[in-house]
Amino acid sequence: MLSAKIQEVLNGQIEVEASSSQFYLAMASWAEANGLNGVANFLYAHSDEERQHMLKLVKFINERGGKAVVPQLAKPPEDFESIQTIFQSLYDHEVKVTAEINSVVDLCLQEKDYTTHNFMQWYVAEQIEEEALAADLLDKLKLIGGDNGGLYLFDRDLETMQTSE
Ligand code: FEO
Secondary structure, eight states, rough: OOOOOOHHHHHHHHHHHHHHHHHHHHHHHHHHHHTTTTHHHHHHHHHHHHHHHHHHHHHHHHEEEEEOOOOOOOOOOOOOSSSHHHHHHHHHHHHHEEEEEEEEHHHHHHHHHHHHHHHHHHHHHHHHHHHHHHHHHHHEEEETTTTTHHHHHHHHHHHOOOOOO
């Protein structure tokens, strides 16, 4: 059985993952509308993954005798300045998500909820991959700078790139 405190932070994490999914969906749509189909594919897949991260939490809370709450979400941006700003935002966002996950893990230890602590380790591992991938893509974009040929190849590479999970 989940304590009220743990249930509250896990429901908070549902909102974080759902908002991430919406944010990346908005980025994907912008990229698609701007002719960057590889980037769009990558971001659509990333958005789907975040939805899976959210679902995993919903099911865990309910399985543990708690009550998962499907949250209302803020509207994500409609427009983005550039592909560079998209990947900078994505990286910054993942760093924030990692901090949120760490605080959930921290509370699990304080509350001696080792079952939820164990469950959250999947998210801890996932964040390592997500941050590394986002940092790598951001580095590539920094190298490319304003070179359209480089951007074309970057977009083409992302067409087939796997997101983390
Ligand atoms: Fe579910 Fe990208 O964190």
